[in-house]
Amino acid sequence: MGDHPASDYLTHIEKPILIVLGEKDVQANVQDDFEGYRKLIKENGNATFKLYPNLNHLFMLAIYGNILKIKKEYATPQHVDQQVIDDIAEWVLSK
Numbered sequence: 001m002g003d004h005p006a007s008d009y010l011t012h013i014e015k016p017i018l019i020v021l022g023e024k025d026v027q028a029n030v031q032d033d034f035e036g037y038r039k040l041i042k043e044n045g046n047a048t049f050k051l052y053p054n055l056n057h058l059f060m061l062a063i064y065g066n067i068l069k070i071k072k073e074y075a076t077p078q079h080v081d082q083q084v085i086d087d088i089a090e091w092v093l094s095k
Contacts, residue, residue, distance in 0.1 A: 006037070006040065007040055010037070010040055010041050010044075011040060011041060011044075013044070014046065015046065016046040016047075016048070016091075016095045017041065017044065017046060017047045017048070018047075018048050018050070018088065018091050019034065019037050019038075019047065019048070019049050019050070020049075020050045020051075020052070020059070020084065020087070020088070021033065021034045021050075021051055021052070022052050022054075022055030022056050022057060022058075022059055022060075022062065023051055023052060023053045023054060023055060023062075024053075024054055024055060024056050024062030024065040025055075025056055025057040026056070026057065026065070026066070026067040026070055027057045028057065030051065034049070034051060037049075048091060050084075050087055052081065052083065052084060055081055055084070056070075056073060056074075058074065058078075058080065059080045059081050059084040060078040060079065060080060060081060061078060061081070063076055
């Protein structure tokens with residue numbers, strides 16, 4: 001979190017917030033990060049949360065889902081999952 005922890009500003013922000021995470025992300029994780037943000041801003045009616053099964057940090061299909069093979073996974077040509085693109089576009093257009 002560095003010099004500017006999320007808790008310093010997310011609890012006070014009034015603008016819409018979209019928090020997305022790939023379930024197989026090895027750089028952020030569901031319990032600490034995704035659920036941590038959900039608890040932090042649970043009172044914010046402008047927060048939207050989306051968790052994507054079997055997607056990695058790049059919102060691409062998780063091939064290995066293992067930190068030890070992440071370079072190999074990231075080097076595999078893929079595209080961002082279409083559902084993520086559609087959800088972000090829909091969220092932006094709804095605001």
